[in-house]
Amino acid sequence: MGGHGQKVRQRKPDIKKERSDDQEAGKGKSKNPKKDASSGIRNLILLVLAAFAVIIVFVLVKGYTWYLETLVTKPLNAPKMIIDNSTSPAVSPSRFWGSYRPHAYFGMKTRTPRSPVFGLMWLTQFTFEMPPPIRHWCSQDDKLAKYGWLKHDGVNFGVQEIEENTYKIRTEFVKRPGGDHGGDWTARISLEPKVKGMKQVVSLMFYVALDGQGVVTPSLDGSRMKKVTGYSEELGHFDLHFLNPEKASGARYHHLVSYANRLDRLKNLMQNSLRVDAWDKARTMSYFHLGGRLIPRDSPGANFMVHQITAEIPFQMEVAFESVSFIDRPNRLRSNAFSEELQKHAENFDKKFTEVFDLENKGYSKDEIDFAKSAMSNMIGGIGYFYGSSLVKSKYNKEPVDYWEAGLYTGVPSRSFFPRGFLWDEGFHNLLISQWDPEISEDIMAHWLDLINTEGWIPREQILGVEARARVPDEFVVQRNENANPPTLFLPLQRLIKRMTGSQDPTFHRFLEAVFPRLKAWYSWYNTTQVGSIPSSYRWRGRDAKTNLELNPKTLTSGLDDYPRASHPTDDERHVDLRCWMALASGIMTDIAKELGQDHSEYEATHNLLTDIELLNKLHWNSEKSWYCDYGLHSSKVLLQRPRPNPNNPHAQLDKVRVVKEKESLRYVESFGYVSLFPFLLKILPPDSQNLFRILVDLKNSQLLWTNYGLRSLALKAPLYNKRNTEHDPPYWRGAIWINMNYLTLSSLYHYANTPGKYQKIAQETYSELRNNLVKNILKEYERTGYIYEQYDDKTGQGKGSHPFTGWSALVVLIMAEKY
Template sequence: MLLRLLVVFALTLFEAHAETQGLFSDDVEEFERSTNQSLLWAPYRSNCYFGVRPRFINENPLMMGLMWFDASHAQGISSLRHFVEQNDRLEKYGYELYDPRIGGKEAIIDRENNLNLTIHFVKSKDGENWAVRVSGSPLDSSKLSASSLVVYLSQNGPGGRLESEHGKTSTEKRIELKGSAPELGDYEITIEDISGQHYKRGPALGPDIDGSKTSHMSLTVPGDQVWKARDIFQSLLTDSIQNIITSGIPMDALSIPSALMIRNIHNFPPGNFHFVQKTFDLAEPFEFDIIFNNKASRQPIGSSAEVSNLISWSTNELKARFDSKFDIKDSSLKQFAQETLANLLGGIGYFHGTQLVDRSTEFDEEQFNKIELRAPREEGPIQLFSSVPSRAFFPRGFYWDEGFHMLQVMEYDFDLVLEILQSWFLLIEDDSGWVGRELILGSEARSKVPEEFQVQNPNIANPPTLLLCFSEMLTRAQEFQDSIAGGAEESSITPSSTEELLKRPELLMSFAEKVYPKLLKHYEWWTGSQRGFTEEYSEVLQDGFHPNEAFRWVGRTFTHCLPSGLDDYPRAQPPDVAELHLDALSWAGIMSRSMKQIADVLNMADEVDKFSKIEQNIIENLDTIHWNADQKCYCDVTIDDDFDELRRFVCHEGYVTLLPFALKLVPRDSDKLQHYVELMGDTDKLFSDFGVLSLSKQDEYFETGEAYWRGPVWINMNYLLLDSLLYYFQGGGENQDTATAERARAVYSDLRKNLIANMHRVWSEKGYVYENYNQRTGNGSGVQHFTGWSALIVNIMGRLPVTL
């Protein structure tokens, strides 16, 4: 309420003074301008080991990527690295430090290619220019290796050009390119060696077949095919090798690195796509820079010395920013946290393209068979700015995951969260209110997704974690304003600021005003499409039953409920169209609470009353519909004609039964809290040395089937549980009995300690964070390098208190 009053007061002052009437809009525009400038360039091609593109430049993007392979033997080309692949079996890959506003450092250990690779990405302070420093050294110096690095650049779109400074192919150690595009303006790119020796052990096979020189080739590649750079390179190289063989040029083992240099044997005319290949002798380390400068910028990066200075500055700045946000004393834990956060931020990507949507397939909700979406149509193009769960396995936007990602990012860069939420919210359709649960935009993104999962359908929802996150943002803003009430100082907007939305509530107000109509449509779509069939329940539920506030997940099958996000978590067997899902009701409660908060900020009293009533109805329905007094927990329910009471509880103790507590829907004075604390802390059921299990060890479905959400520890849910324990019991729990409060403190302390100890152990041994953790051993399982919601361990280490 205070946040709303402060905003209303501020706006009233603006309106009262004619000379300042334009100030508010000017501040919003300046905030957006500085944000866009600081986030213009970054390695936004999340699916690449390293790939740069600009944000919000859709017609004329400059695309850059890096590839490498071992050129010392003919089979090395088969290990050409480009897209992040788990099957590459790299010993390590990922960011050690990173912030999309500043840059960072990525480290790669590629044993098969005998290469220790370090990539620094930095930007000028105005955000308009950038540089990449590529440094490499052998992992085993006793091997006579030759490492070939391939940089590709493409100026896409009509009216764009990218050409050699001298108008012809260059083979010098310094490559100079000049480019121009309507959206980017005029720019220059230089690629220049700093140290290292190009390969000279064997004789050159010809003037353009020489590993001792940089090979530069340009050609025309359609913009929607740039992502196939690896295939194009391999095809051209194969043709070149075949040409060498048929020409009868004598070759020996020492000539192989030269033979594996790309060249233009087909005499393609110069185009806007460029390959630049350098092959280094790994007898010593090597280093080269790629520097981009916009000609209109006042802060050009003029030399490699300036790149070195920017690397030094950015490294210090990144460490200082981390320390200012997270208090982690132990050096090993701190490194673990820094790298985990860096890789979450390093997974932020910008996507633009069409999506595949099936709007015509009708669901037979009484069959519960696997849904086949066989009538896809391309729609768009649209754009998305989003982090990804995993660069190797899920390099695309996930609605269900993204809210959890932003709960972590919020602790580091509050304003960045708004940019990402805004990108998602603006994709909500004006007429229907739908947004896809997966956003797979364009052919590059689709190339990483099995065909059966590429098509989206407007009937299928997901847990609305984005509204959970937005609700948290509003709560944080209100708490911040509460803390400075009466003594707030004016704060100026600066490009380096990451908390302007906390300091300046009118900026958050502006965003809320802009997206409220879309969020309202989305709320209506979500609750309308997932509303349950309640007619039969009306016969057995009388007092306190609100039939409009009962929900189920549309699209569940006999074995899976993918829309819930908890894919194989046990549900009613056999399925029934009239079953009601506890977690769907809980997420509807979060949506209603968030909409109430937004309406309150916007001073919409009628809307506040409406959503307050809906939220209260949902909380009452938790007890009326889903509370099982015998098992002392909330459960799914279904209609069973053979059951005496018609309503049958479907109780599988685990994440679903814990969700009303995890989402803070249980009243603080409820006597049911004691049962939650006992269940969470029960070592015979859910509590383990590695975290709270997804399903009770005593459940009949524990560890059955694919055992995805039937046992393993998931960090996103454990984070919610810790946060809720903090919410209900910090300070002892005012309305709880002493025994429950003491038990809650013990569960909180042990759970936090166990999660940190186990995840840090696995990271120390394997070098990665995982999708989930085995319920018996604690070892990482599922997708490797899953620095999506598993990155919430950073909050657990650096923000949540050690004890309640």
């Protein structure tokens, strides 16, 4: 086989393998360097582009995150209602000065961001308390027998009475506009013993303190401060005169010139400056007085000055503030001139009060009318001006952040306990304020609505400035932008629109045009953030679904705090009161849009949807109980129990925790109370509705809400009636009588009693009896205690809670006058 006839094949070299070996030996070197370089550049460019893309995405993500974080503190992009100089003396001279420090027993300031503040403190000498307590900020702990404004018109003057155990203090002030910086005012403080001839020595201390810029200089005559000369941007040059007191024979005078780095520390600074000296030659008695010039070495100079007069009562002092720019004053607002001006304003007040409320023709006595004047005056005299920023937080903020700085002209619920602005309270306040002075009311509402952010949210509690912040526990300071409050500002707006509809008054239309863009944003925020899980349902946010320390997790955002809701908060909850508030709001938005000639179709459609009784009944009518109810994941059998001791620490006192004795399920919350009345309270039910009849019948049931003193907040037979929510929290909206809800009830009864329908007679009878019970009890308690209260006990009628509470409890004046 071997070799004949065959071609011999020659073996050729393996080119591919040689190339591979060459490349391996050459460590990847290419025989086409241009092509390889191009590829490398391309890869580098792609790498750089990828890096840029990552950076851009990162920047976009961070930027969007930053954008979301800043939304909560971004003002609404709409024209402000309160222009920058609208509270200045040039634009609003009559309301520039006022008793705008409701937290103080008596204080004056201007409606400017850093106004100097003026105020009164006093102490009773020769007491058993050492050192004797100094009165300054309104406090229930002072246990005063009584205090409050007797007459106050919100513009020109105010007269107040304060009762200590053994003597009375009367504070009076009168304003007089003039010049370029708001004009003059004078305050008179008078002391009288309760028992004639009783000897008592008292020190009155009147002060001025700067809040930031400005300068004050004392004029001294030995230990006596004769006047303070000052200057600030708001006030220009001014003089504060301490006039010769009347009846103060043997008076001793002292003063304090010092530096206060914060307004909330004035009392402490004064207390620390007290010195002790002998009152009589035998040195058997000692008294306390101010220490003179006490300026810390590291301070920039004096900004806090106090005039002290110590004398045996009765005596009287006058303090006169005079603006140097007021060069053409007819006379000085002192002594007889002061008395004449005060008398003139008091007479005008009485005349206007009669014209507005006409209580004489309602059959009320002089004492009862004086009570009504005081109640209304305390609402007006409780209006304050605050400046600062709220502390807020959204879900995008890791930590709370500052809202923008702003001023707030607002009423307060209670000078002693809640001396700051509350959103839902303010709607009720302005039902009364708007009757007395519509311009003040519009100004207040404009200030509140200017606090709307770009989301359409308003922080529900306004804690502006160091003095306000000092009164609030840390846990309540931060406001969260998912949390609402009842939109009660629509209540006074509704009354304003009814009064002015068809009016040719241009100022009314200008107000509506200014308010409407802000109301649209606010209304939209509710319809975006507070809706429920099914169409046309609504749910309050802010409930704590994780707590086991509360018998029923609070719903602070509803304003009704511990009122029973579904025991286990979930997204499936439906709250009937919020749905009714939105029905009211949508109707008023419709009316405003019509009045302005703007598109109202969307608001009207929502109003028609939310007032559809069949749909309302489907969502909230419990046919088994014949009540309107909330709906949610609920158990009616819950209680607080103390857990078993920890074996490792058997003596530790553990808080009680909630124990559920019946499995929770999605169902109606069967607790008859104020929430059950909302379709009736806000007049959503038709006058011939069978459900209206059922509510009218239930109102008179003493086992439910009816008492001889007003309607209680929760039915006697409700599972949580009068139950503590934690072992530390007494019941709040679980049985007590609240005046704002009784006012809404009377307003609704009055409406149905005067609207043709089958139930007019029962509505009228119930109205008359409830109104009589309510007014009679509030008057009785005022006469017994000297105060109007936050709430009233449903068993005894006795006043409870904070006092004086002349926020919405002052609505008793409108009840007496039958103005709804």
